[in-house]
Each structure stands twice: as structure tokens, then as C-alpha cells.
Amino acid sequence: MTAIIEFQERKLGSRCCEGVAQPQLDPAAAQRLSDDLQILGHPVRLQILDILAQHAGQVCVCDLEAALPVKQPTVSHHLKLLRSAGLIDSERHGQWAYYFIRRDSLAELRTRVSQWLNVLG
Amino acid sequence: MTAIIEFQERKLGSRCCEGVAQPQLDPAAAQRLSDDLQILGHPVRLQILDILAQHAGQVCVCDLEAALPVKQPTVSHHLKLLRSAGLIDSERHGQWAYYFIRRDSLAELRTRVSQWLNVLG
DNA sequence: AGAGTATATTGACAACCTTCGATGTACCTG
DNA sequence: CAGGTACATCGAAGGTTGTCAATATACTCT
Structure with missing residues (x-):
């Protein structure tokens, strides 16, 4: 509730969207x-990486x-x-495929x- | 290709899946x-946070x-x-809704x- | 009140993701 | 070679997500 009072307020009634904000x-x-x-954003993938x-x-x-x-x-x-994301790779040994983190x-x-x-914070 | 030779190799022919690996x-x-x-995993949301x-x-x-x-x-x-994720909030001032990062x-x-x-690395 | 502006919500649609049974492939053992 | 095991791939079903036109809501100014 006090978040914007420390900034100069935009004049009410003025047009907004002046294109100032740019990422x-x-x-x-x-x-x-x-x-x-997104590749990290799935519980199963997180656990796979954790185990590996x-x-x-x-x-x-x-x-x-x-x-x-x-x-x-x-x-x-x-x-x-x-x-595909390049995060892991595997080696075949006999019938087993051994996976490891890159x-x-x-x-x-x-x-x-x-x-x-860091930039964000 | 040299990823596993430094570990003791599982005996070939033995049953695998011994339940050793646990996350x-x-x-x-x-x-x-x-x-x-996942909430971070979208370009538009990243750019919104960036601008905010x-x-x-x-x-x-x-x-x-x-x-x-x-x-x-x-x-x-x-x-x-x-x-909803709790990352931002907003204040209404007149007809405008001003958003800010929490x-x-x-x-x-x-x-x-x-x-x-860090745990992973 | 009425016209205009900013934002939220709704509803529909398409695209994408996750999951798993069924099947295919490769390898090992007897 | 035959049977078994590990793993990959396919294909279908169901769920979730992203997008926007249309509409609703709320506020402002005349």
C-alpha cells in the first residue's frame, strides 16, 4: 500500500503507455x-537430475x-x-544404459x- | 565415454534395479x-518480471x-x-493498476x- | 447521465505436455 | 537359435497452457 508513494506519480488523466518501459x-x-x-520445471525431471x-x-x-x-x-x-536439452548423456554397457549429468x-x-x-533481485 | 570407468562397474548379468538410488x-x-x-518458465512472464x-x-x-x-x-x-504465485502484487490508482514485485x-x-x-552442481 | 479509457474476466480454440500400453530393437544367456 | 531382460519408440488419450475477441467492470471527465 505504500509501494508507489515514494515515486513521482504519473499525472492522472494523462495518456499512459508512453513506451517508457522496455525489458x-x-x-x-x-x-x-x-x-x-521449463526443462527443469517438472518434478520427475528434477528427481532424475537429483539422482544422477x-x-x-x-x-x-x-x-x-x-x-x-x-x-x-x-x-x-x-x-x-x-x-535433447544437453543436460545429460548416456553410455550403453551391454543391455543397460547408464545415464550421467553433463x-x-x-x-x-x-x-x-x-x-x-541476481539481475532481478 | 570415460564417465563410468572410474566407478566400480555393476556386475554384468546381475539383476539391476536394487532400489539403491533414491532422490x-x-x-x-x-x-x-x-x-x-514453471512459473518462471515463460518468456512473457520473464519479461514482465524484468520490467517490474x-x-x-x-x-x-x-x-x-x-x-x-x-x-x-x-x-x-x-x-x-x-x-497467484505470490511474486507480484498491484495497487489500483484511479483507472490504472500499478504492478510491482514482491x-x-x-x-x-x-x-x-x-x-x-548448488546441491546439484 | 453519457462517452471514453484501463483493466479483468469469460469462453473458445489450438497447441503442447504427460502418461502409458503396445510394440520394436538390441543384447545377453543357456 | 529361443527365451528373457533392458531400453526406445509409437500412438492414443487426457490434461494443461497460451492466446485473443468479446464482454464486463470500474473509474474519469464533461
Whole structure:
């Protein structure tokens, strides 16, 4: 209720929308950040990343299936999304596919997100 | 390609899925974080927050409409989502609605996201 | 009161996302 | 080779999200 009284108030009755406000974030950057945030914005994907971070390189799909509240095709689907986003990768050993986090990509994503959170705050 | 050779390899032929892997993140925390990330995961909402961060308390809906690539009902829609998430609030002055960021809620969100990014990395 | 402006809400539509059964592929073991 | 296991892919169903024209609400000024 006191949020704007410290600013000079816009003259009432004057036309608004003078085009003063412009985002610092250009549309491309906004899209990129939004993609980053969206790939993280699902509980199953968050938990997958969490597990992979703890057991790097030793996690196969059926481990994930056992730890998560979704069936195998769904696990594979989310793994595919995370891989397309560059956040994880896998190696096949025999019949198992071992998944692991790509620390480099994840670090870049973290930098982008952190920077934005700082700009905002 | 060298990701797993530094770990003791699971004995081939043995049964997998021994239930070893468990997320640190409980389902409720995963859901919460996911909600946080999802509300941020849209370019228009990112740009709204960006503009509000720069012009706190002096931004009305038509300013946003002028700065964004969507029409007024869509702007109002995203504002409503951001308000439901507790990230922004508004004050009416005459016919204008001035929106502003709720720094406290945003700070809490940032803490949750940052902490998770750190745990992960 | 009446005309005009700013914003919110409604309702409809399209696009997208999530999920899972069914099926396909690859590999290992006997 | 046959049977079993791990994983990927397909396709369908259902849910959610984003968008906007139309409309409603509320305020301002004459």
C-alpha cells in the first residue's frame, strides 16, 4: 500500500503507455532462459537430475523407474528431453544404459539462471 | 565415454534395479521447486518480471502491453498467474493498476532455486 | 447521465505436455 | 537359435497452457 508513494506519480488523466518501459531481456534471451527453466520445471525431471547427481554414471533406466512414480516409457521420455536439452548423456554397457549429468552444460545453465536471478533481485 | 570407468562397474548379468538410488528431493519438495521453475518458465512472464524489477511501482498494464508481444487479455492473464504465485502484487490508482514485485517472495524463491542448483552442481 | 479509457474476466480454440500400453530393437544367456 | 531382460519408440488419450475477441467492470471527465 505504500509501494508507489515514494515515486513521482504519473499525472492522472494523462495518456499512459508512453513506451517508457522496455525489458532489458531481449526476446531471444527471454526465450533461452525460459527454455532452461521449463526443462527443469517438472518434478520427475528434477528427481532424475537429483539422482544422477548423487550416483553419477551408475544409474540405469530401471533404477530410475524404481525410484520414480512413473512407468518406464515415461522415464525414457523425460530422459530424452533432458538429453535433447544437453543436460545429460548416456553410455550403453551391454543391455543397460547408464545415464550421467553433463556437468559442463549444467554449469552453463546454472550460470544463466543465477545471473538472471541476481539481475532481478 | 570415460564417465563410468572410474566407478566400480555393476556386475554384468546381475539383476539391476536394487532400489539403491533414491532422490534426496522428496516428492513435495520436487513439486514445489517445479512450481517455482514453471512459473518462471515463460518468456512473457520473464519479461514482465524484468520490467517490474526496473520500474517498480510505476508500471501499469498498458505499459506492459506496449512492451510485450501479446495482447492485453494475455498480459492480464500472466499477471494473474504471477500474482497467484505470490511474486507480484498491484495497487489500483484511479483507472490504472500499478504492478510491482514482491521482493520478499521473490527472494524466497531465489533461495530455493539457488540452493537446489548448488546441491546439484 | 453519457462517452471514453484501463483493466479483468469469460469462453473458445489450438497447441503442447504427460502418461502409458503396445510394440520394436538390441543384447545377453543357456 | 529361443527365451528373457533392458531400453526406445509409437500412438492414443487426457490434461494443461497460451492466446485473443468479446464482454464486463470500474473509474474519469464533461
